[in-house]
Amino acid sequence: MSAPEVHVEADAGSLARAVAQRLVDQLVTAQAEHGAAGVVLTGGGIGTAVLREVAAVSAGRPELDWGRVDVWWGDERWVPAVDDDRNEKGAREALLDVVGVPADRVHAIPASDAGYDEPEDAADAYAAQLRAAGGGALPRIDVLLLGVGGEGHVASIFPHSPAVTDERPVVAVRDCPKPPPTRVSLGFGAITSAEEVWLLVSGEAKAEAVARALSGGETAATLPAAGAVGRRATRWLLDADAAGQL
Numbered sequence: 325m326s327a328p329e330v331h332v333e334a335d336a337g338s339l340a341r342a343v344a345q346r347l348v349d350q351l352v353t354a355q356a357e358h359g360a361a362g363v364v365l366t367g368g369g370i371g372t373a374v375l376r377e378v379a380a381v382s383a384g385r386p387e388l389d390w391g392r393v394d395v396w397w398g399d400e401r402w403v404p405a406v407d408d409d410r411n412e413k414g415a416r417e418a419l420l421d422v423v424g425v426p427a428d429r430v431h432a433i434p435a436s437d438a439g440y441d442e443p444e445d446a447a448d449a450y451a452a453q454l455r456a457a458g459g460g461a462l463p464r465i466d467v468l469l470l471g472v473g474g475e476g477h478v479a480s481i482f483p484h485s486p487a488v489t490d491e492r493p494v495v496a497v498r499d500c501p502k503p504p505p506t507r508v509s510l511g512f513g514a515i516t517s518a519e520e521v522w523l524l525v526s527g528e529a530k531a532e533a534v535a536r537a538l539s540g541g542e543t544a545a546t547l548p549a550a551g552a553v554g555r556r557a558t559r560w561l562l563d564a565d566a567a568g569q570l
């Protein structure tokens with residue numbers, strides 16, 4: 325487990341650009357060291373803004389081979405594939421279809437119309453997909469991106485919800501306070517297996533959650549963002565408003 329590092333940019337735009345540069349660098353390094361790179365994407369405003377910037381940055385970085393990047397998701401909304409609420413849809417429009425990530429490298433969490441009756445079945449299927457990619461264990465994830473909610477949720481793990489103690493790598497989540505209410509999410513076992521966890525946070529509404537998460541006084545159950553740590557690095561990438569109570 326790694327101690328958190330904090331990096332602050334002036335505003336949301338410069339944060340998205342800085343994260344995009346850093347992510348492209350990291351994926352290039354991972355490909356040089358391991359042949360392929362693995363990244364977990366997040367939904368949410370700043371997460372999607374980062375993906376748009378990654379598309380722009382990567383246009384000038386031909387050494388990043390998108391044919392050797394495995395793309396996973398930290399969470400997904402249990403809605404049909406064409407629904408605008410799908411994190412996959414936003415990521416495809418912002419980045420994946422722009423840079424042309426091959427279909428067999430894009431590992432989307434199943435949509436509600438993908439053939440699974442319940443989100444629990446989709447969660448089990450996604451866990452099986454992860455294990456297959458990792459040869460029985462979880463695959464190597466170089467960078468796992470997370471947004472943070474004002475009450476401290478990450479992915480679709482909300483404070484005091486059953487997901488905070490669920491040891492399965494992927495869980496179904498019901499009755500989420502943030503709509504839509506039904507989701508599929510990585511659990512902490514999968515999140516903390518990543519080499520690096522990057523928490524992307526923008527805006528004053530998140531400042532208290534950021535300060536509490538970094539205070540050392542919270543647990544994953546009370547403030548899930550406090551439990552989101554990477555093996556090698558945990559980076560809090562903030563704009564000035566989100567860092568306002570540090």
Ligand SMILES: O=C(O)[C@H](O)[C@@H](O)[C@H](O)[C@H](O)COP(=O)(O)O
Binds near residue numbers: 368370399472479502
């Ligand atoms: O799909 C989702 O809803 C998320 O993955 C969620 O965890 C999100 O990242 C945060 O709620 C932050 O979202 P914002 O940046 O839009 O506030």
